[in-house]
Amino acid sequence: MTGGWTGKTLRVDLSRGVSSIEDTRMDWARDYLGGRGLGARYLFEECSPRTGPFRPANKLIFATGPLTGTSASCGARYMVITKGPLTGTITTSNSGGHWGPELKFAGYDLLIIEGKARTPVYLWIYDEQVEIRSAEALWGGTVWETEERIRREVGIPGARIASIGPAGERLVRFAAIMNDLHRAAGRSGVGAVMGSKNLKAIAVRGTGGVALARPRDFLAATWAKKAKLRTHPVTGTGLPTYGTNVLMNVINEAGAMPTRNFQQAQFEGADSISGETLGGAWSRQRVGEKVTEKELASSLTLANKACFACTIACGRVTRVSEAGRTRFQVTTHPHHWTAAGEGPEYEPAWALGSDCGVGDLDAVLKANTLCNELGLDPISMGSTLAAAMELYEMGLIRPEETDIPLKFGSGDALVGMVERTAYRQGFGNELAEGSMRLCRKYGRPDLFMGVKGSEFPAYEPRAIQGMGLSYATSNRGACHLKAYTVSTEILGIPQKTDPRVTEGKPEIVKAFQDATSVVDASGLCVFLTFGIGLPEIREEFIAATGLDVSMEELQKAGERIFNLERLWNLKAGFKARDDTLPRRILKEPIPGGPTRGCVNRLHEMLPRYYELRGWSKQGVPTGEKLLELGLL
Amino acid sequence: MAKFLKIIPERCTGCMQCELACSWVQTGTFAPSRSLIRVNIFDELASYAPYTCFQCDEAWCLQACPVNAIAIQPQTGAKVVIPEACVGCGLCTIACPFGTVFYDPKVSKAAKCNLCDGDPACARACPTHAIEVVDADGAGWVESWGQRVQKSFVEAYGALAAETAATAAKA
Structure with a gap:
């Protein structure tokens, strides 16, 4: 008997208003595992890379992995695979929470959305019963409102909902798909694709189960893994106590904190938006300090929260402070301003904070909550605003074009522009197109800080050489999640390497990219790789599915997934010249701080990287490579 | 010695490992919808609370059952459903004031926590020790x-x- 996968795929054609259940291609599942890999394989087969991201011909694929919905620690992830509107590349956006496992319990490995509904609809999946329901009354609502109303409408309290906010409806190019209120398949604008299909939400309830091939082995493997995660300093203490934002001070001290649209590499206000400040009395109590009840009551962090089956629990449950509620005026009034929200994680805190020069935690927290509520990716939001702020201060954006002065450090501009962007009001309409298109429009394409249309995340590639290569070669544009070399270059996991050295980095980036593809495909969360490695994942994978794969085969699967995505991008028209970094990163040295004078030396790494990958000088996988991976 | 589950909601992170473990014991698959311990999530209050049978002394489920399909297990004091005897009338689910006796539509029988013969899987699975097994006397x-x-x-x-x-x- 096999387990892990459910073996079924749900296909919904919104144009014709019909759905069908079919067998998952198990021959593909063997080669591409699931999640990111299997989804990419389906997209490769069924969707032309040349199609427009907002055309009905583009497909939106939700994919779970074989370990999603099992008791494997951090097995909560699902992937959204589609052609991204921000980049035009294949995009694979990942989210946790409880929605992915619920889809699995309903009996599906994948959910493939095709076509475009004529009027707004939402999808209600209750095991094998699938309905396309009208969402006319829900259209325009925020994420929280939508979830509440759908849950009431379907009448099942256990239903899990993934939805888009006003940003996705208005095709904001970096709109997110939100699930379980605060979890986001955030990057690359997958929410806009969902909006272009007139699909407001997908509600799922599953009462089935996920079976295992070798239960005894599986439980033994997960027990061992759990114990490891619990005792590891990062996954056992750091992340649960401070969340991902524990990185803020670490990265800032290393001089790798991009500030004011990458003009500086250290932010003087970093500590005021750090995980330690956000955690406040709550975190201090957790590490054993004595705190008074009064201090605890004023803490912005209320609790930590886990995704499904997670041992780490890095999620921050926070609330907007009194000052945040009253000082920054917005016209949308989420009726839950006083209730607990989630975040900011490190990336949003950086994008909305130091990249915009805002060191005011009240403003950052409110902007982040607004992003969740309206369905925006805070990384691209913050980065785009930062680029606009630079253009504004240079005088290229004239003061009369925007109703709020876009000055670096302005909390009002931050909170105000998040709202205007989601609703495409005023200057927000320009921001909604993303940083690349904004900078092009104002005649300074070099001020766009990103790769292939996707904005950089929170690590300065001039200070951390490996991250530069990782950004330049990531298949969905600049992204920190496809090869997180920060872990070796700054944090020293598994071994410390020098962030200023380029030697050896192509090897690391390739290895990380392949390993991350496996993690993403299996349905696990990349955070667990701080504590455990591929051998443990392999054990779980074998016990769950009954497929005896060797370490080499598993790594090969990761490589295959990465190459398949690359092929898709090449077919979409991307060339080796797109694997590059902005002029500022390559030519302008960092002006001050511990990393003063550094630039990214991509030219020292890229040729070697192509060689390692088995790609030609034009960045095209060679015939031998494709044969070796079974892609030809 | 009679036992029951002590639940400490402040420690709960809402990860559902207890539901996974319980459903595994019940069904041999991971199916949280059939778990006998359930985590209530109060999003607005940032609070998560697992709840399950208290193994209460009154045992209204046991008293309500028309066919005596609920019995007390001598080793643990747990009130357990005897599936062979259960006719699936659902009276016990109404009788329980805590709402912790469930009806399983897949087998048409009542289902409730039986303390896994004294070594509850949920307590073992919980990564934050929010569920503990304690003696009823203390x-x-x-x-x-x-x-x-x-x-x-x-x-x-x-x-x-x-x-x-x-x-x-x-x-």
């Missing part, structure tokens, strides 16, 4: 829980409540 946890409820009550109703509480204590 039910000290009820006291601390009661005090917390009392405190929030006093905060809400002020002096009136304190007075009532004092009178009750005297009596």
Whole structure:
């Protein structure tokens, strides 16, 4: 008997208003595992890379992995695979929470959305019963409102909902798909694709189960893994106590904190938006300090929260402070301003904070909550605003074009522009197109800080050489999640390497990219790789599915997934010249701080990287490579 | 020695490992919808609370059952459903004042926590020790829980409540 996968795929054609259940291609599942890999394989087969991201011909694929919905620690992830509107590349956006496992319990490995509904609809999946329901009354609502109303409408309290906010409806190019209120398949604008299909939400309830091939082995493997995660300093203490934002001070001290649209590499206000400040009395109590009840009551962090089956629990449950509620005026009034929200994680805190020069935690927290509520990716939001702020201060954006002065450090501009962007009001309409298109429009394409249309995340590639290569070669544009070399270059996991050295980095980036593809495909969360490695994942994978794969085969699967995505991008028209970094990163040295004078030396790494990958000088996988991976 | 599950909601992170473990024991698959311990999520209050059968002394489920399909297991004191005897009438699910006896539509029988013969899987699986197995005689946890409820009550109703509480204590 096999387990892990459910073996079924749900296909919904919104144009014709019909759905069908079919067998998952198990021959593909063997080669591409699931999640990111299997989804990419389906997209490769069924969707032309040349199609427009907002055309009905583009497909939106939700994919779970074989370990999603099992008791494997951090097995909560699902992937959204589609052609991204921000980049035009294949995009694979990942989210946790409880929605992915619920889809699995309903009996599906994948959910493939095709076509475009004529009027707004939402999808209600209750095991094998699938309905396309009208969402006319829900259209325009925020994420929280939508979830509440759908849950009431379907009448099942256990239903899990993934939805888009006003940003996705208005095709904001970096709109997110939100699930379980605060979890986001955030990057690359997958929410806009969902909006272009007139699909407001997908509600799922599953009462089935996920079976295992070798239960005894599986439980033994997960027990061992759990114990490891619990005792590891990062996954056992750091992340649960401070969340991902524990990185803020670490990265800032290393001089790798991009500030004011990458003009500086250290932010003087970093500590005021750090995980330690956000955690406040709550975190201090957790590490054993004595705190008074009064201090605890004023803490912005209320609790930590886990995704499904997670041992780490890095999620921050926070609330907007009194000052945040009253000082920054917005016209949308989420009726839950006083209730607990989630975040900011490190990336949003950086994008909305130091990249915009805002060191005011009240403003950052409110902007982040607004992003969740309206369905925006805070990384691209913050980065785009930062680029606009630079253009504004240079005088290229004239003061009369925007109703709020876009000055670096302005909390009002931050909170105000998040709202205007989601609703495409005023200057927000320009921001909604993303940083690349904004900078092009104002005649300074070099001020766009990103790769292939996707904005950089929170690590300065001039200070951390490996991250530069990782950004330049990531298949969905600049992204920190496809090869997180920060872990070796700054944090020293598994071994410390020098962030200023380029030697050896192509090897690391390739290895990380392949390993991350496996993690993403299996349905696990990349955070667990701080504590455990591929051998443990392999054990779980074998016990769950009954497929005896060797370490080499598993790594090969990761490589295959990465190459398949690359092929898709090449077919979409991307060339080796797109694997590059902005002029500022390559030519302008960092002006001050511990990393003063550094630039990214991509030219020292890229040729070697192509060689390692088995790609030609034009960045095209060679015939031998494709044969070796079974892609030809 | 009679046992029951002590639940400490402040420690819960809402990860559902207990539901996974329980459903595994019940069905041999991971199917949280059939778990006998359930995590309630109060998003607005940032609070998560697993709840399951208290194995209460009154055992209304046992008393309500028309065919005597609920019995007391001598080793643990757990009230257990005997599936062979259960006719699936659902009376016990109505009788339980805590709502912790469930009806499983897939097998048309009642289902409730049976303490896994004294070694509950949910307590083992919990990564934050929010579920503990304790002896029923040392039910000290009820006291601390009661005090917390009392405190929030006093905060809400002020002096009136304190007075009532004092009178009750005297009596």
